[in-house]
Amino acid sequence: MNELRDYENLNPDDFKLVQKEDKIYDKKFETKPIGYFKDALIRFRKNKTNMVATSILFFLIACSILIPAFSTKNVTAIEEQLSFLPPRIPLIEKLGIYNGTKEYVGQIIDLDTIDPVTGIGYPEGFPAEAIVEGTLENYTEACTLKDERCAGGETVLRLDPNALYVQVESNESFVFVPENSPILKVNVQSVDQGAKLNIYVTPVFGDELVKVATITEAGEYSINIYDVVPEAFVNTKVVFELKAANNEVTVALTSVSLSDSSQAEPLVHVEGYELSKYEISGGAGLYVRQNGEFLLTRFVIDEYAVAFAEKLERFFPSSEYDQILADFADVCIQEPDPDNSEGWLFGEGCPITKVEKKIAGIKVAGIDYSQYRLYLDYAVYNGYDEVPFFLFGTSDAGRDVFTLIWVALRTSLLIGFTVAFINIAIGVVFGSISGYYGGLVDLLMQRFAEVLGRIPWLVTLSIFIALLGPGITTLIFILIVNGWIGIAATTRTQFYRYKGREYVLASRTLGAKDSRLIFRHILPNGIGTIITASVLTIPYVIFTESTISYLGYGIGHGQTFRVFGVEFSGVSIGVLLSDGRTELLNNPHLVLFPAIIISVLMITFNMFGNALRDAFNPALRGSE
Amino acid sequence: MTKYIIVRTVWVFIILITILSLNFTILKLAPAFPPTTEEARDIYYAKQVSDGYMTIELIESSADISDIRSGEVEICDGCYSVDRGGDIIRMYKPVPLANQYFSWVKNIVTRWDWGLSTRVQTNVPVFDLLKARIPVTLRLNLVALIFYIPAGFGLGIVAALWKDSWLDNLISFIVMVFISVPSFVVMTLLVMYLGFRWEILPTQWLASDQAFSLVWKGYIIPVLGLSFGAIAGLTRFTRAELTEVLTSEFLLLARTKGLKRSQAVVRHAMRNSMVPLVPTIIFSFVGLLSGSVIVEQIYGIPGTGRLFIQALTIGSLDYNMLLASTAFYTTIGLFAVLLVDLSYGIVDPRIRMGARK
Numbered sequence: 001m002n003e004l005r006d007y008e009n010l011n012p013d014d015f016k017l018v019q020k021e022d023k024i025y026d027k028k029f030e031t032k033p034i035g036y037f038k039d040a041l042i043r044f045r046k047n048k049t050n051m052v053a054t055s056i057l058f059f060l061i062a063c064s065i066l067i068p069a070f071s072t073k074n075v076t077a078i079e080e081q082l083s084f085l086p087p088r089i090p091l092i093e094k095l096g097i098y099n100g101t102k103e104y105v106g107q108i109i110d111l112d113t114i115d116p117v118t119g120i121g122y123p124e125g126f127p128a129e130a131i132v133e134g135t136l137e138n139y140t141e142a143c144t145l146k147d148e149r150c151a152g153g154e155t156v157l158r159l160d161p162n163a164l165y166v167q168v169e170s171n172e173s174f175v176f177v178p179e180n181s182p183i184l185k186v187n188v189q190s191v192d193q194g195a196k197l198n199i200y201v202t203p204v205f206g207d208e209l210v211k212v213a214t215i216t217e218a219g220e221y222s223i224n225i226y227d228v229v230p231e232a233f234v235n236t237k238v239v240f241e242l243k244a245a246n247n248e249v250t251v252a253l254t255s256v257s258l259s260d261s262s263q264a265e266p267l268v269h270v271e272g273y274e275l276s277k278y279e280i281s282g283g284a285g286l287y288v289r290q291n292g293e294f295l296l297t298r299f300v301i302d303e304y305a306v307a308f309a310e311k312l313e314r315f316f317p318s319s320e321y322d323q324i325l326a327d328f329a330d331v332c333i334q335e336p337d338p339d340n341s342e343g344w345l346f347g348e349g350c351p352i353t354k355v356e357k358k359i360a361g362i363k364v365a366g367i368d369y370s371q372y373r374l375y376l377d378y379a380v381y382n383g384y385d386e387v388p389f390f391l392f393g394t395s396d397a398g399r400d401v402f403t404l405i406w407v408a409l410r411t412s413l414l415i416g417f418t419v420a421f422i423n424i425a426i427g428v429v430f431g432s433i434s435g436y437y438g439g440l441v442d443l444l445m446q447r448f449a450e451v452l453g454r455i456p457w458l459v460t461l462s463i464f465i466a467l468l469g470p471g472i473t474t475l476i477f478i479l480i481v482n483g484w485i486g487i488a489a490t491t492r493t494q495f496y497r498y499k500g501r502e503y504v505l506a507s508r509t510l511g512a513k514d515s516r517l518i519f520r521h522i523l524p525n526g527i528g529t530i531i532t533a534s535v536l537t538i539p540y541v542i543f544t545e546s547t548i549s550y551l552g553y554g555i556g557h558g559q560t561f562r563v564f565g566v567e568f569s570g571v572s573i574g575v576l577l578s579d580g581r582t583e584l585l586n587n588p589h590l591v592l593f594p595a596i597i598i599s600v601l602m603i604t605f606n607m608f609g610n611a612l613r614d615a616f617n618p619a620l621r622g623s624e
Numbered sequence: 625m626t627k628y629i630i631v632r633t634v635w636v637f638i639i640l641i642t643i644l645s646l647n648f649t650i651l652k653l654a655p656a657f658p659p660t661t662e663e664a665r666d667i668y669y670a671k672q673v674s675d676g677y678m679t680i681e682l683i684e685s686s687a688d689i690s691d692i693r694s695g696e697v698e699i700c701d702g703c704y705s706v707d708r709g710g711d712i713i714r715m716y717k718p719v720p721l722a723n724q725y726f727s728w729v730k731n732i733v734t735r736w737d738w739g740l741s742t743r744v745q746t747n748v749p750v751f752d753l754l755k756a757r758i759p760v761t762l763r764l765n766l767v768a769l770i771f772y773i774p775a776g777f778g779l780g781i782v783a784a785l786w787k788d789s790w791l792d793n794l795i796s797f798i799v800m801v802f803i804s805v806p807s808f809v810v811m812t813l814l815v816m817y818l819g820f821r822w823e824i825l826p827t828q829w830l831a832s833d834q835a836f837s838l839v840w841k842g843y844i845i846p847v848l849g850l851s852f853g854a855i856a857g858l859t860r861f862t863r864a865e866l867t868e869v870l871t872s873e874f875l876l877l878a879r880t881k882g883l884k885r886s887q888a889v890v891r892h893a894m895r896n897s898m899v900p901l902v903p904t905i906i907f908s909f910v911g912l913l914s915g916s917v918i919v920e921q922i923y924g925i926p927g928t929g930r931l932f933i934q935a936l937t938i939g940s941l942d943y944n945m946l947l948a949s950t951a952f953y954t955t956i957g958l959f960a961v962l963l964v965d966l967s968y969g970i971v972d973p974r975i976r977m978g979a980r981k
Binding site: 469580584607 | 653809812815914932
């Protein structure tokens with residue numbers, strides 16, 4: 001209420017009229033006028049979501065220019081040793097993700113490395129020291145393979161339907177010595193109802209099989225052969241025969257062994273894989289394994305430790321050897337190797353740690369061509385002081401995916417902008433002529449554009465591939481053939497809209513030529529709509545380019561092209577995705593990161609284009 | 625109206641013939657890739673002669689034969705000579721391109737003969753190969769159509785009815801993502817996660833001779849990959865149409881007369897906003913069809929798109945196959961255009977296409 005009361009005693013001196021004496025005929029505005037573009041800019045700024053999208057878009061574009069220029073990582077050479085490294089990102093690696101490790105499951109165990117105390121064996125083909133501590137586990141998996149590593153289980157003899165019998169014969173000869181009272185032990189896990197398992201012995205040089213036992217039930221059987229067949233068989237094979245009245249019966253054998261009184265251990269003991277090696281010698285049936293156990297390992301390995309470990313080079317060319325010695329002259333000081341008289345050692349910091357021997361070569365024109373057998377320190381050899389971070393991992397050729405993505409994005413953007421520029425140029429000119437002159441010209445040009453626009457991309461693709469083969473030229477042609485038609489249509493509509501306006505008529509009456517009417521009066525008025533239509537063609541072009549490159553008809557590895565002195569790689573995002581396609585299971589990072597980048601690029605580009613359209617043309621907001 | 629239909633139909637045929645002729649002529653100018661084995665090549669060239677693309681000439685004079693064998697006489701461009709020793713050389717010479725073109729048209733029009741495949745499946749009529757693949761592609765696309773129409777409609781209607789709510793914003797964001805992300809990226813990510821990582825769906829197309837309980841699972845990933853873009857387009861369009869109708873005067877009138885909002889929306893707004901959607905759906909089917917080329921390639925679906933890609937193997941192009949499969953896609957595309965043009969008049973009687981003022 002106090003404030004209100006103050007109004008009652010206002011000081012009249014505080015107030016004075018703006019214009020008391022001077023008359024205003026023509027005076028400049030004190031504030032700046034807001035033009036068409038400025039108005040659009042204000043509207044554009046108001047939309048916060050789109051501002052964020054636009055910032056991300058420009059950040060991506062900036063990255064694609066800066067990162068390839070400053071990155072020291074390899075994106076062109078093939079580094080076999082570094083292929084398929086998983087992503088490793090500083091800071092985040094402490095959380096346990098993207099720390100350069102990869103989990104392997106189901107790797108075959110190296111039977112020689114099984115520790116007698118813990119019983120844990122190391123996998124075959126992986127350096128034991130790179131395995132992350134505490135992650136190594138052994139486990140077994142059911143198997144039915146006839147393989148040495150598949151242990152235990154039973155072997156099943158199955159009689160075919162319609163067959164009368166099936167026989168398998170042992171591989172080894174059982175040696176019976178009558179004095180030691182030999183006993184043949186057969187462990188039968190199961191016998192089907194109605195099936196009969198006959199066991200025969202056969203003299204090696206004999207002809208007739210001699211039946212020693214008939215088994216109809218599961219159990220462990222001990223057969224004293226001399227009790228059954230008094231005639232002595234010194235050296236025989238054992239034959240198992242499965243017979244049944246009703247068809248398709250099985251019998252499962254666990255083990256066969258022979259023991260005698262001469263020693264406690266059995267003389268012959270056959271089970272698991274060995275037992276499954278017996279071959280069918282007669283009749284018809286199958287002889288397969290069941291319930292075997294395959295010993296496998298599961299572990300997490302530090303791929304970076306593997307890649308940058310000391311590496312044995314069996315045939316290292318002397319030219320490269322000399323080059324390294326020259327490059328690292330200050331640290332590569334040769335020392336004798338106390339353990340190896342043929343070789344020598346190098347000190348700390350030298351890419352070559354140890355030379356085992358020099359392999360004699362040949363001398364051509366006074367130059368010695370020889371080879372060395374040596375060990376390389378791979379990190380130093382590749383020019384890294386310490387183990388590097390490959391943020392997004394490496395590709396099959398050992399290239400850094402992080403840098404590669406930006407290199408590829410740069411190419412994609414370049415193609416996008418170039419093609420969009422060409423399309424806009426053609427479209428604006430075509431649309432202007434068609435829209436300005438109208439009539440028969442318009443009709444014919446529209447019909448031409450319609451025919452061209454109706455050509456499916458499959459047709460253009462096949463035509464250009466057949467004529468020119470894949471490559472950057474083909475790609476640009478395919479994108480141009482009917483890419484300009486949309487812009488031409490927009491331009492034509494704009495011309496129809498403005499060409500009948502009074503100011504155009506006035507200018508024409510004053511004698512303005514067609515070119516002046518087009519470029520001074522009509523085009524500038526319609527430019528906002530044309531710009532927005534054009535901006536939206538850029539993401540469309542990138543989209544199509546990546547699709548064509550993905551199919552393998554665009555650009556690819558090994559191609560380069562120069563624009564204004566800057567060399568661009570032939571790798572685009574589509575190419576990267578195509579590369580990763582075969583590695584979805586083992587190396588998902590090859591697909592994941594390019595997919596994220598292209599998705600973000602497309603989304604932000606479309607949002608930017610839409611925001612621009614809304615800003616220039618508020619009436620269209622929300623549609624399309 | 626009749627005149628309009630006739631004009632449009634004739635025009636569509638003109639475009640179709642132009643595109644096919646252009647395709648034929650240009651592909652004939654490109655280097656040829658005849659079959660690789662000698663036996664297949666003999667059949668191929670014999671067929672070329674009987675189809676009227678080439679003529680055969682027997683070279684019997686010993687002077688000419690020795691000239692050719694010694695390499696003194698250049699074999700003409702595009703010619704093919706069969707020299708099996710003895711005193712005869714068979715020389716196949718191409719006829720002029722214009723004649724080849726008329727033979728090609730004649731073969732198709734009179735005998736429906738699209739030629740033999742040269743590389744995909746040597747010496748099998750290409751139309752037979754294509755015919756065997758069409759059902760797979762059409763089935764996949766129809767399933768995608770059945771899936772995406774309700775999805776797109778639903779999202780669009782929800783977005784329009786609850787305009788400017790958080791739901792609408794969420795839907796517009798989803799639409800933006802669906803439109804922006806290329807279908808091959810979607811497919812690859814779906815295969816990677818649903819197929820390889822979580823192992824709930826097959827990573828490849830399943831042959832249709834397997835049990836239905838398995839086969840339908842193979843449809844999920846390609847249908848999703850195909851329809852994301854289409855869903856986004858339809859959602860956007862439905863939303864725009866319905867928003868416009870919802871603000872129109874006749875709806876206000878309906879409400880003023882005492883209809884409930886739901887009644888007004890369902891009986892008046894929906895019906896009227898559906899009209900322009902019919903052409904959109906027809907067009908989107910064409911979009912799906914040509915988009916399915918890449919989906920078929922990624923998921924290993926034995927459809928027409930895969931056949932096209934096979935025929936377009938670099939260094940081993942199969943022109944007859946390319947011509948037939950592109951003709952298939954072009955025809956479907958153009959007849960969809962025709963259908964759209966005609967449907968404008970049928971679904972919405974207010975539009976009198978081609979009528980004089």
